[in-house]
Amino acid sequence: MKGRLWIGGLILVFGILVNSASAQLGGDLAVNDSDYALINVNVTTKTMVDVEPHSLTWIVEPGGVGDNSSEQEGPNYFAIQIENIGSHNITHVWLNATYPTDSPFAVGSAANTDAGNYVVISNDTSTNNPPASGFYFINRAEYNETRELVYLRDPAGNMPPDSSTYTYGRFRNNSREYFWFINAVAPRCNDSTYIRIGNEAHTRTSTGTTNFQTGGPGNWTEFSLTHYTCNGINWAVGNITSGPLASGTLGGYAVAVTNISDRCVVFFSKWNRDCPFDFPGTNAVYANEVAGRTPLVPGDSFALAIKVYVPYGIYEGPSNQGRIYIIVNDV
Amino acid sequence: MKRPLTHTNSIVRLILLPLFIYLIIENATAQANVTANDTILLWVTVAEVTMVDIQPDQLGWQNVPPGSETNKSQLAYPPGAPDAIQIENIGSTNITEIWFNTSYPSSLPFGMGDISLYDAGNFVVLRRNESGAEYFFVNRVEYNESEVIYLNVPSGYAHGRFRSANSEYFWAIDVSDGWCNDSDFRIGKNPHNQTELGTVDLTTCDAGAPGQILGLGGNECRQGTLDPTPDNQWGWADIYIGPNTDYENYTVAVYANCSQYVRVMFYHWNMDAPGVADGANHPEYFSTTPLYPGGRIIANIHLRVPYGTMAGNITGAMTVHAKSTY
Secondary structure, three states: OHHHHHHHHHHHHHHHHHHHHHHHOOOOOEEEEEEEEEEEEEEOOOOOEEEEOOOOOEOOOOOOEEOHHHEOOOOOOOEEEEEEOOOOOEOEEEEEEOOOOOOOOOOOOOOOOOHHHHEEEEOOOOOOOOOHHHOEEOEEEEEOOOOOOOOOEOOOOOOOOOOOOOEEEEEEEOOEEEEEEEOOOOOOHHHOOEEEEEOOOEOOOOOOOOEOOOOOOOOEEEEEOEEEEEOOEEEEEEEOOOOHHHOOOOOOOEEEEEEEOOEEEEEEEOOOOOOOOOOOOOOOOOHHHHOOOOOEOOOOEEEEEEEEEOOOOOOOOOOOOOOEEEEEEOO | OOOOOOHHHHHHHHHHHHHHHHHHHHHHHHHHOOOOOOOOOOOOOOOOOOOEEEEOOEEEEEEEOOOEEOOHHHEEEOOOOOOEEEEEEOOOOOEOEEEEEEOOOOOOOOOOOOHHHOOHHHHEEEEEOOOOOOOEEOEEEEEOOOOOOOOEOOOOEEEEEEEEOOEEEEEEEEOOOOEOOOOEEEEEOOOEOOOOOOOOEOOOOEEOOOOEEOOOOOOOEEEEEOEEOOOOOEEEEEEEEOOOOOOEEEEEEEEOEOOOOOEEEEEOOOOOOOOHHHOOOOOOOOEOOOEOOOOEEEEEEEEEEOOOOOOEEEEEEEEEEEEEEO
């Protein structure tokens, strides 16, 4: 019995000593432990893209250029940024712009306008106002002229042109306009075998190339067109490989001719790879490839400079709101 | 003739009677087979050990799209389990405080094309298992990113985003001298997502006192100067993230050396993070109610997977810490 009491007393003494030592080490004795859980997540394959900013607005005079200085939303936005916000590598990025479904000129209102048809894009974002040589339309639509232009001479030498054989119009590049001729008429516009484009711009002060006569003195270049069918529509397609429409940093446009209603329309595309600009050997490009982002991996982005080229003869006030679509795929 | 009762006889009788009674009782006892009892005292001193267990010790979500927050149906492992964890005191002391750490990427994973750079721990948000409780990141780490052309920040500032599923808040920090522990830090109030631009102009913001980015004024962003930690390795500030009417409490900590890159931690449940010991008000212990030995609490867990997260399997870890004060 005595032995038990003695042992108990010894333990009590040890207990006191331990507590005293703990207190001397710095107040509360904190004892810590930890455990962990492993976190696993399987992210689904999803292709998503985001383009910012969502809205841009310019105030521009006819024949003028809307750039960062006249952009209102930012203000002063000068580019759009395309970001892969999905989980999958994006192989191709291209653009598609809205365009008028009929000619916006000479209708006395802004009814047929579409701001998407004014948009030009460049991959040069080194400054807030990159040089004009890098800018190209996404897919500019140009309808043929319906009112006779008496100062033009057609490939057969007729002045004014023979509208039963040839169709003509303009490629409007802000204050510079380049006349073009195709050797077909609506509704068989896609039967054209070539497009002749003037090398000299028509401006307020210069007539430009107006003589498209074969063997004549006119300064024009002819580009071959071939038949191409996609999505059930017949087109005449080709590439502009020289001249002022091919003088930029990315080379020339791809062109595609068809008819809409009773009019011929010529599309000039650099950034749109949708039908019909997906024809073999097309001059249209994938934006991410031009930007050196192939593939565009999740979380990565690139920027494209943006401006608007507003032609002469556009009705005053707000043009109809346009859209540019960013389209992506993975291969 | 009756014999007289002598004194001797009386004594004998008095002795014999109890003996007789005793014999009777003894016989009766033997017949009942009585077992003898004795008692010893047992005692043990349980060591003062703080131990904690987190279960399940592995959680797996499947089919999570980028730019989303997980739900219970996506929790694939353990099968049929709720999207929650249970923390149990398996030690012998009262646990008075519980907090968490989560793993995070060591560099910017976005735009790199390498899934191994992502860390699932950086997606973890927790909330108390209480009505009306909110989810917060344990400690989400973000890095600065390359040029965003529609973002407007002062000259000499680096920028990045606080990514919370489909909400991204742009932030900017003065890196002009390559040292960020006392820099001006700014963050937009409105989130950016696939359809909304959010706050992209961080040039004019609601200003706060040092260590506080808590402005609720009319500007679209908040700003404040970071408070250096005593070792000067980090700068920190309490911060509101979100619109004036719906913001979340975090503390932001920025690694001091920002000459190469900017590492920014937004934390709420991590009580080891820089600034906690220096007066940050927004970090919280997950539990401060004593958790007795054998007791357990529940934490609801979700993942907020940002836009731009690469498809495939991403792993990470979450650690629970327990502290006992006695």
